[in-house]
Amino acid sequence: MRLDHATLRTRDLDGHRRYFKDVFDLSEGFRPAFGFPGHWLYADGEPIVHLIPARAGVPVPDGSAECIDHVAFRRDDHDAFRRRLDDRGxxxxxxxxxxxxxxxxFLHAPGGTLIEVAFRDSEPTEMSQEFNR
Structure with missing residues (x-):
């Protein structure tokens, strides 16, 4: 297992996009059509920073609407991981x-933090989206 990416929520998508490109030399790359705006920023061919809009009317602890939305880990044992979650309820x-x-x-840690666990298939297949932000 390894850290895959961090997703940041912001009111200033373009400002954050420019900042990460300029300061960290990340490049903007492909992002699936999720139905809401955002950017995926890449390093060494991998998307490591995802930027999405702040949710209207949803306060964050410091009131700025800038926050880490979730962190993602990459694993390669999808079926076994699902069984583990199912077995533990x-x-x-x-x-x-x-x-x-x-x-x-997607699951929540005990304190409510959103955790994503990503599994890469060898070949893209026809799949349906079951999680709707």
């Missing part, structure tokens, strides 16, 4: 992203 939701050949599981 841990609730989760799923998202399948055929454009990039990924299956994702």
């Amino acid at each position: 841990i609730p989760y939701s799923r998202m399948e992203v055929p454009e990039i050949g990924e299956r994702r599981i």
Whole structure:
């Protein structure tokens, strides 16, 4: 397992996009059509920073609407991981992203933090989206 990416919520998508490109030399790359705006910023061919809009009317602790939305880990044992969650009665939701050949599981840590676990398939397949932000 390894850290896959961090998703940041912001009121200034373009400002954050420019900042990460300029300061960290990240490049903007492909992002699936999720139905809401955002940017994926890449390093060494991998998307490591995802930017999405702040949710209207949803306060964050410091009131700025700038926050880390979730962190994602990459694993390669999708079926075994799902069985582990099912066996422990841990609730989760799923998202399948055929454009990039990924299956994702979303769950919440005890304090409420959103955790994504991403699994890359060898070949993109026809899948349906089960998780709706």
